[in-house]
Amino acid sequence: MFDNQHVKPSHISYLCIKPIKKYAKMEQVTILTNETDIKKIVNDIVNELKKNEQPIEEQPQERLLTSAETCKFLRCSKPTLHRWKKAGIVPFIRLGGNIRYRVSDLTELTKGGR
Numbered sequence: 001m002f003d004n005q006h007v008k009p010s011h012i013s014y015l016c017i018k019p020i021k022k023y024a025k026m027e028q029v030t031i032l033t034n035e036t037d038i039k040k041i042v043n044d045i046v047n048e049l050k051k052n053e054q055p056i057e058e059q060p061q062e063r064l065l066t067s068a069e070t071c072k073f074l075r076c077s078k079p080t081l082h083r084w085k086k087a088g089i090v091p092f093i094r095l096g097g098n099i100r101y102r103v104s105d106l107t108e109l110t111k112g113g114r
Contacts, residue, residue: 064100073106
């Protein structure tokens with residue numbers, strides 16, 4: 001159906017399916033364009049996407065502590081930290097299989113009292 005010898009790089013081909021009663025007829029539709037037209041179309045699309053693009057505000061990275069670092073920060077043992085975590089006293093985040101603690105959450109916890 002498609003003969004690569006007859007298709008030139010400046011041709012865009014796709015199949016158009018037209019339903020005819022119970023059967024579908026496939027026909028090849030070829031749109032002739034040149035390289036500059038394709039470049040213009042791509043540039044127009046890219047410019048339109050850039051117009052609608054929202055700037056990403058860079059937020060400063062907050063330091064995350066491991067369980068050992070958190071125990072030092074809170075001056076508690078690992079079993080105590082685990083108990084506080086399960087009770088919801090110490091907020092934590094899960095990154096994959098790792099548990100980390102935000103320094104800001106821990107600072108707020110220590111200022112507010114336990």
